[in-house]
Amino acid sequence: MSSDFQPNFLQRAIALAIENVRAGGGPFGAVIVQNGEIISEGANRVTTESDPTAHAEIVAIRAACRKLENFQLTGCDLYASAEPCPMCLGAIYWARLDRVFYGASAADAAAAEFDDAFIFREFAKPPRQRRIPMEQHLREEALAAFQAWRANPNRTPY
Numbered sequence: 001m002s003s004d005f006q007p008n009f010l011q012r013a014i015a016l017a018i019e020n021v022r023a024g025g026g027p028f029g030a031v032i033v034q035n036g037e038i039i040s041e042g043a044n045r046v047t048t049e050s051d052p053t054a055h056a057e058i059v060a061i062r063a064a065c066r067k068l069e070n071f072q073l074t075g076c077d078l079y080a081s082a083e084p085c086p087m088c089l090g091a092i093y094w095a096r097l098d099r100v101f102y103g104a105s106a107a108d109a110a111a112a113e114f115d116d117a118f119i120f121r122e123f124a125k126p127p128r129q130r131r132i133p134m135e136q137h138l139r140e141e142a143l144a145a146f147q148a149w150r151a152n153p154n155r156t157p158y
Contacts, residue, residue: 005101009033009079014103016043016056017081024048027112030056030080032064032073032097039076040064056080057088061095071158072096082109085116086123094158 009031016029026044033039042059046052057080065071073095078084082104084092092100110117118131127134149155 004077004099006033006036006079009038009077010081010101010103012038012041013056013079013081016041020044020056026056027114028056028081030060030078032060032076032078034064034068034073034076039067053087055085055088057084058091061091061097065095074098077101082106082114085109086119 013029013031016031017027018029020029020043021027025048026046028044030042031038031040040060040063042056042061042063044056045054045059057078060078061073064073064076074097076097077099078092078097078101080088080100080102083102083106084100085106106116109115122130127136
């Protein structure tokens with residue numbers, strides 16, 4: 001895989017993280033780039049918006065999708081001030097971004113008290129053994145939603 005890394009975009013993500021800390025938010029920033037231009041930016045808004053999903057990458061992904069009017073970001077790269085957490089990694093895959101470039105590592109984030117390693121470990125456990133136990137019920141009833149999806153000729157695949 002050829003890199004095509006552009007340091008100015010990562011520098012912008014880092015600057016967003018620092019600006020966000022100064023404004024009372026978390027130390028994370030992200031930008032999404034398409035065809036050599038920033039199409040969206042995001043900074044961590046978890047504490048400022050009381051939203052645990054408002055990580056910088058998620059904020060940037062949401063803004064890019066709105067701008068492009070598409071839920072897929074194929075042809076776009078994400079530059080993040082730090083290695084994406086499990087939630088953001090999932091969103092990156094769902095959005096189908098081409099590449100991710102990041103500054104600080106997950107270990108660096110952990111040293112700053114942003115440790116998400118336990119979440120990665122939770123994924124490997126059976127649902128009932130997770131820190132937040134998960135139970136499956138009404139499976140047959142729930143499968144009706146998938147049956148309706150498959151039967152819908154006007155569905156938008158993703």
